[in-house]
Amino acid sequence: MSRLNDREVRKITGGKATPESAYMDRRRFLKGAGMIGLYSAALAAGCSPGTSGREADLPLELSEVEKTVYPARRNDRYVLDRPLTREEIAARYNNFYEFTEIKEDVRVHAQKLVIRPWAVEVTGLVRRPKTFDLDDLRKTMPMEERLYRHRCVEAWAMAVPWTGFPLKALLDAVQPLSSATHVRFKSFYKPFAAQGQLAFWYPWPYTEGLTLAEAMNELAFMAVGIYGHPLPKQHGAPVRLVVPWKYGFKSIKSAVRIELVDYRPATFWNTAQGLEYDFTANVNPTVPHPRWSQAREKMIDTGETRPTLLYNGYEEYVRRLYA
Ligand SMILES: Nc1nc2c(c(=O)[nH]1)N[C@H]1C(S)=C(S)[C@@H](COP(=O)(O)O)O[C@H]1N2
Numbered sequence: 001m002s003r004l005n006d007r008e009v010r011k012i013t014g015g016k017a018t019p020e021s022a023y024m025d026r027r028r029f030l031k032g033a034g035m036i037g038l039y040s041a042a043l044a045a046g047c048s049p050g051t052s053g054r055e056a057d058l059p060l061e062l063s064e065v066e067k068t069v070y071p072a073r074r075n076d077r078y079v080l081d082r083p084l085t086r087e088e089i090a091a092r093y094n095n096f097y098e099f100t101e102i103k104e105d106v107r108v109h110a111q112k113l114v115i116r117p118w119a120v121e122v123t124g125l126v127r128r129p130k131t132f133d134l135d136d137l138r139k140t141m142p143m144e145e146r147l148y149r150h151r152c153v154e155a156w157a158m159a160v161p162w163t164g165f166p167l168k169a170l171l172d173a174v175q176p177l178s179s180a181t182h183v184r185f186k187s188f189y190k191p192f193a194a195q196g197q198l199a200f201w202y203p204w205p206y207t208e209g210l211t212l213a214e215a216m217n218e219l220a221f222m223a224v225g226i227y228g229h230p231l232p233k234q235h236g237a238p239v240r241l242v243v244p245w246k247y248g249f250k251s252i253k254s255a256v257r258i259e260l261v262d263y264r265p266a267t268f269w270n271t272a273q274g275l276e277y278d279f280t281a282n283v284n285p286t287v288p289h290p291r292w293s294q295a296r297e298k299m300i301d302t303g304e305t306r307p308t309l310l311y312n313g314y315e316e317y318v319r320r321l322y323a
């Protein structure tokens, strides 16, 4: 087998409905309500798979500033215990609910997102709030490549090389106040481009949160690239969070705002289904999801299953956060 489709994911998660979405249940409800046709038509309207599917596979043209970023020096501190996932598999099996709940189709629909220009506002309880456009980040942040494992709460996993910079470097640049305790992340809200955002039962825009200590941990990374080039849109272009010791849904894509706050912020999945997705969401093989075991995980390219590792194998880096 080459990769997992949703049916295979359901198989390894114990035959339950598409995990993060409970998609089928909702479809049934919507059919009754006569809404599903509307929703599907909206999804279809902006997207013709024939052309935009191919765009996703074209080599990306680098801007002058991007040419100074790639290839970034690899930081050898972060080593893998497994082979890298094949790039074309990682690029065709994505979670990005703003566009569609169907992993194999994300890369097609995501091409509608306009990513130039793009700015990230870093604000809240900080001494020097600042809006960074992407070139500011490319020019001023310490870019490097890191090989990280990725573990989705749905029990699939991959290992990929990200290009980016430590989140700490960005937070240090705005000087958090001592009153800040948490960091809140927000993605874009563009329902005309991202028709998944017409799904009114989700708390758009996608948001996430970390404690300030987690955000300052050396592993917390802001990725602008993958496999030695800028992020394709389906991976969360132009900039996304990567927190590899937590389930994948914490690693918010296409961020537009990072806010330092003094409360635990509401987050997308915790708000949508709080009994299934907790705020902390650390990878832990001994704590099952209410609908499936987390003891093992399946690599998306080889289909190999492996035992899930506590903190996704990053215990030495994060253990003291939870002591
Ligand atoms: N804005 C946004 N960020 C998101 C998601 C999403 O739907 N929207 N899905 C999350 C989930 S569940 C996972 S597993 C990862 C998937 O990242 P990838 O598609 O680049 O592998 O993105 C996370 N970040």
Ligand SMILES: [Mo]
Pocket: 095, 151, 152, 153, 154, 247, 248, 249
């Ligand atoms: Mo996920």
